[in-house]
Amino acid sequence: MNDRRSRRDALAPVGFLLLVLIPLILMPLAAVFVFAFRGGAAEFFEALKAREALFAMRFSLLIAFATAAVNAVLGTYAAYVLSKYRFTGERALGIVVNLPVAIPTVVVGTSLLLLWGPIGLLGKALEPLGFRPMFTPLGVLLAHLFVTFPYMLGAVKPVLDELETTYEEAAYTIGASRLQTFRHVLLPALKGGIFSGALLTFAHSLGEFGATVMVSGNLRLRTQTAPLYIFAQFEAGNIAQANAVAAVLAALSFGIFFVLLRYSGRREGER
Amino acid sequence: MAYLRKRALVPLALALASFGWAAWPWFPFSRASAPPRTIVFYGFSILGEVFNEAIFPTFEALWREKSGEEVEVLGSFASSGTITNQVILGVPADLVLVSLELDALRLSEAGVVAAGSWRALPHRGVVNRTPFVILVRPGNPKRIGGFEDLARSGVGVVHPDPLTSGGANWAIVAEYGAGLREYPDRPDAGFMMLRGVWKNVIAQAASARAARTQFENGFGDALVTYEQEALWDRARGKLEADVVYPRRTVLSEHTLAVVDRNVEPAERPIVEAFARFLWSDEAQRLFVRYGFRSVVDEWNAANTAFGRVDDPFTIEDLGGWERAKREIVDGIWKARVLRELK
Secondary structure, eight states, X not given: OOOOOOHHHHHHHHHHHHHHHIIIIIHHHHHHHHHHTTTHHHHHHHHHTSHHHHHHHHHHXXXXXXXXXXXXXXXXXXXXXXXXXXXXXXXXHHHHHHHHHHSOHHHHHHHHHHHHSTTSTTHHHHGGGTOOXXXXXXXXXXXXXXXXXXXXXXXXXXXXXXXXXXXXXXXXXXXXXXXXXXXXXXXXXXXXXHHHHHHHHHHHHHHOOHHHHHHSTTOTTTTOOHHHHHHHXXXXXXXXXXXXXXXXXXXXXXXXXXXXXXXXXXXXXXX | OHHHHHHHHHHHHHHHHHHHHHXXXXXXXXXXXXXXXXXXXXXXXXXXXXXXIIIHHHHHHHHHHHHSOOEEEEEEEEOHHHHHHHHHXXXXXSEEEESSHHXXXXXXXXXXXXXXXXXXXXXXXXXXXXXXXXXXXXXXXTXXXXXXXXXXXXXXXXXXXXTTOHHHHHHHHHHHHHHHHHSTTOTTHHHHHHHHHHTTEEEEESSHHHHHHHHHTTOXXXXXXXXXXXXXXXXXXXXXXXXXXXXXXXXXXXXXXXXXXXXXXXXXXXXXXXXXXXXXXXXXXXXXXXXOEESSGGGGGGOTTOOOOSEEEOGGGGTHHHHHIIIIIXXXXXXXXXXXXX
């Protein structure tokens, strides 16, 4: 059953697709690297060694690790509940957990400010207690958890949905506890899903801009993430500085994407 | 299974290594010394270079010399309206330098700055100044000599957005005041000037800095902006435009406020020392070097790039910012000019 056309027929459409993709995707990406190295490798590394640039990259990485770790647990739990239990309001809850995909990230930032900020609904009450999450690393983390929440779910829930409940039931009948069942039955099956979900979450957190710019306060050496650093340097006209960090972020994303492709590709091949 | 583990080893090692690198400065054993005291400073868009490159390091060195104590001044720079909103919403700023007193008034209305406290600072809180000028394409092909020429048909004007940009508010006052002072016997001269210029506005950016980037990217024939922007670029050989000095224009004055809500009693002395430092000879000379005009006139001779304005005026000449905002920006620009151009 092979309805693929022959190689010769493919020439024109593939050529046309490439013609579209080159200016649309490939050339802009290449421009980042061309500009980053235009002043030579020495200037590139000099730009990266700036204290603010190093801090921004470290801070972004730490936030991405934290986001991936928290959402790996929360997202897997959400996927488990939504996949294994039948209850009223199940559909509504399913929509709620996927909502962050549909909401503009700037709106996420605004709504977090209006909740946790000093004039916000909860923030007003918490302010006298000295709890001010906005404009701190915690605020950035909250924004990233919100924005990336659905990625974990999307990676884990389909695996859980496909998984036969009989294995789980068998484990219970031989007297395994919930924890043991999770550890020995569910976790091995979910490992791939959790891994790719966490990687996706990590990658999105690393590049998050819209919500972060609202809640971080953009303070260099304190709450400035790598994308905010790039934007600030670019706005100030320091294109070399902006591009050096942009090139690193782009290379990191390529790396993550590569691992993701390789991993999921192998997994499917093993089946 | 074993194969799978082996395959996961490389990503795992990479993840661990990058985590270790990222978290390195925060590990207890790698901390060089106790973190220094910090002052957090928020400023409007064009202040970035002079503060990051000159003012902060100079103050840090002076303080170390004087007290033997390490201090670090951290800055964040965006449009005046944006930083004002950020401070009201709770960013941990100790000091804020806004483009116009109006934003300081908003801060005091929100209760984060004691009412009128900046007026007790030297020069009523004004740290430095700069006149509003017009940038045109090299060689001035459209022969623009003043604000009245921006009203000619066929001239495209790039203007920052008065909603967020302090510079845009200054620009409106400059245009209005120039018209009014040119024809003092015609009460509608200011309105006519504003209407003429704004009919030609083709792009509005959030901040003066962003408007300059738009102009640099090829939009429009003219940009209304701070003289400092142009001089600083020219000093670095980056200016690809000519500067036109209108015969009559406003001298913008930039106001410093101490954010009383955020300054802990223990930090007050150092915050106030930094505030006072901004009016010291040393800091004022640095401002002049970066293209700002000092509040002390004698320092201004040091920068020969400063252009001549025949008839400069200040916001005081128009009755202060509260009145100018009410009557000119809201009363004339927003209520009449924008409505007519719709």
